[in-house]
Amino acid sequence: MKITFDVSVQNFKSIDVLPKSWVTEDYIKLLDVLEYGDTDGLTDKELEEMCLLSLADLEPHESAEIVLRYVFKNQFNDGQFESLSYEIIEDQSWETYSDLHKHQDFFNVGQLLYKAYNGKFKHPTAMLFEVVFKANRAESLSVFENELEATIIRLLAQGMPSNTLLKRLLKDELKGADFPSANDILWQLDRIDSSTSSFTYRVLSSKRWFDDIKYVEDFTAILELE
Known part of the structure; x- marks a missing residue:
């Protein structure tokens, strides 16, 4: 069975900070690890600034290891943390690390370090956009009830250039x-609007996968179901 959708990508933009990635509590905990001292009385903005300044006072690989350990907890051993603390200075680990499940967390690590060192680390960039899927029949929208992320990627890829990374690596x-x-x-995915014949989603993903989305015009996609 084949289901047809009219697809429209809207409000595309690149971002370098993920929503709610770093909050005040994170800065307080990092400042504690950094042995900053008493943080009582500091505003949220001051806590962020003191955290960034305290990180920048250290060697880049030292700050990187502190932030990596804070984010990933016990997911790596000591040797791996040490290696990653050097690698993230040169590599875009949020795009290149072998385990895709860790990419979003690597992005958050890279974003904080990039800001602390004013560019010594690589600049993380993510893609945020909205996409409208309009079906010819209302019942066709039921395909989004299962394997939501996979369904959206399969539909989006049909409108992207033939040499896009998604098509080359995930045939x-x-x-x-x-x-x-x-x-x-898809790091973050939210349905932000719906009607009897359409769903609208807000999508957040890595530049690695969706940089080419900026070239996409309205298109028709076909989903084949068994």
Whole structure:
């Protein structure tokens, strides 16, 4: 069975800070690790500024290891943390690390370090956009009830250039094979509007996967179901 959708990508923009990625409590905890001292009386803005300044007082790899350990907790051993603290200075770990499940957290680490050192680290960039899927029949919208992330990626990829990374690396998944990495490719996904014939989603993902979305014009996509 084939289901057709009219797809419209809207309000595309690149961002370098993910929504709610770093909050006041995080800055307080990091300042404690950094042995800053008493933080009582500091405003939220001052806490952020003191955290960034305290990180910048250290060698880049030292700050990187502190932030990596804070974010990833016990997901790596000591040797791995040490290696990653040097790698993230040169590499875009939020795009290149082998485990896609960790990419969003690497992005948040990189974003804080980039801001603390005013550019010594790589500049993380993510893609934020909205997409409208309009169906010819209202019942067609039921395809979004299962494998939501995979369904959205399969539809979006059809409007993207032939050489886009999604099409080159995920050929089988886009054709319908198991797609366990879909949840790790779309970092944040929210339905922001709906009607009897359409759903609108806000999508946040890595530049690695969706940089080409800026070239996409309205298109028709076909989803093939068994």
